[in-house]
Amino acid sequence: MTDDGVEAVSGMFRVLADFDFAGASPLYQRLANAAADDPEVVGLLLPAAPRDRMPHLLFAAVQYLLAGDGIGMLDAFGSEPYATFRSWCLDHRPELESLAARRVIQTNEVGRCAASLPTLASVAAWTGSPLAIVEVGTSAGLNLLLDRYRYVFGPGREMGPSDSDVVLQPRIEGAAPPPMAMPEIVFRMGLDRQPEDVTDGDAMRWLRACIWPEQQWRAELFDRAVEAARRDPPTIVQGDVFDTLGDVVRQAPADATLCVLHTAFINYVPEPDRFADLLTRLGAERPLWRVSGEPPGLVPGLASTAPVPERSGGIHFLYGAQPVGDASHAPAVLARAGTHGAWLEWLA
Ligand SMILES: C[S@@+](CC[C@H](N)C(=O)[O-])C[C@H]1O[C@@H](n2cnc3c(N)ncnc32)[C@H](O)[C@@H]1O
Known part of the structure; x- marks a missing residue:
């Protein structure tokens, strides 16, 4: 993990929190603002190709893993402090890094x-x-x-x-x-x-x-x-x-x-x-x-x-x-x- 890589991805967390998540996803906005200053959580995205290292790729990976246990992300973290999200992510590091390496953000709307x-x-x-x-x-x-x-x-x-x-x-x-x-x-x-x-x-x-x-x-x-x-x-x-x-x-x-x-x-x-x-x-x-x-x-x-x-x-x-x-x-x-x-x- 290079400092440059983490720094660039941290910047994406700040930008998306301010512009993309604001008004659309209060949960992503709150988590992204806190994660921007958390190199360990940001670093979970480094296995992804540089262009794909977006905060919502990490959040999608979290949602995907939670869904396997039938849990929604709002239920899991909506009223929890950032520290709960952080420790959950670090407990699931191998799965999250593997998803970051294999998946890209995809939609069919x-x-x-x-x-x-x-x-x-x-x-x-x-x-x-x-x-x-x-x-x-x-x-x-x-x-x-x-x-x-x-x-x-x-x-x-x-x-x-x-x-x-x-x-x-x-x-x-x-x-x-x-x-x-x-x-x-x-x-x-x-x-x-x-x-x-x-x-x-x-x-x-x-x-x-x-x-x-x-x-x-x-x-x-x-x-x-x-x-x-x-x-x-x-x-x-x-x-x-x-x-x-x-x-x-x-x-x-x-x-x-x-x-x-x-x-x-x-x-x-x-x-x-x-x-x-x-x-x-x-x-x-x-x-x-x-x-x-x-x-x-x-x-x-x-x-x-x-x-x-x-x-x-x-x-x-x-x-x-x-x-x-x-x-x-x-x-x-x-x-x-x-x-x-x-x-x-x-x-x-
Ligand atoms: C944002 S998604 C939109 C999907 C769908 N049109 C919708 O509105 O829900 C863009 C899609 O374009 C596909 N795509 C991007 N570049 C492509 C290319 N050069 N040739 C074929 N498909 C491409 C992606 O794989 C992805 O499935």
Whole structure:
């Protein structure tokens, strides 16, 4: 363990406590502030690759181990002093270091479907044909199954099967999506360089452990979506987007509207322009729609000047649809939503 390594990771604990955990996870904020001055606890992250040494990787590892005994992190440490957390971590040093070495922070956020679904439904309404959806960076593929979920956007503005166990009811800021038909999805396939298998209990336990402990609604949605996905798991191709997307989109039926969907993906691609070029090349073979939910400014051609709703908490994703290889439609920004889908504002 080098002092430099610990020093850098301690800094991450301070930064995330002040900016990321503040207001979102009081437990992580309190623990991160105290751990920042605790080289032994910070050092538990050093087996991770330098870019992955994030405080929430340690906290996810703690949640994962506690979950094995059926204990939630709030119950374990919510009302305990930092010293209790510290001694628990040091008692579990080998397991925590092994998880830090093997795992990375990973998510599959079902809440994002609340914005993706009406965005895709809009494309289906414009084109008048069923959709073929290819999701890049699909993780466990939970969001590929978005037509199996129930959406409640307000009175008379409900979509999806009324008997679905997965119900998305985002807080509406401003306008709600207008009534629209559930799109028919005739083909769906995901790709990911590190896909997660919904039938693998251990993999799902890790994904769940990456959800912050106060965000119980996310954990419940996740559990229900995993349960539903296990009955008929999505098809996922393992590989880098640049190696696999061409082959996957060529499997989509020719008479469907092809949508390449990505949410919370672009930040992970070191060369986003290369991804845009790839879509342009594929769009020249066969017109497609780029349907995205990403932080503002990350998807060229999509921007909104509408003021962000006051209660929204600032950080958000923009959802939009852009035709690639077909100039008969204009790109459209359709919605703005919380990063995990807690709130939604329809902009179209
Ligand atoms: C933050 S997760 C988002 C998962 C999902 N789209 C969602 O919104 O819940 C980003 C996903 O992109 C995948 N990913 C990142 N870079 C990739 C690449 N070059 N090719 C394929 N998948 C990639 C990661 O493995 C991860 O599963």
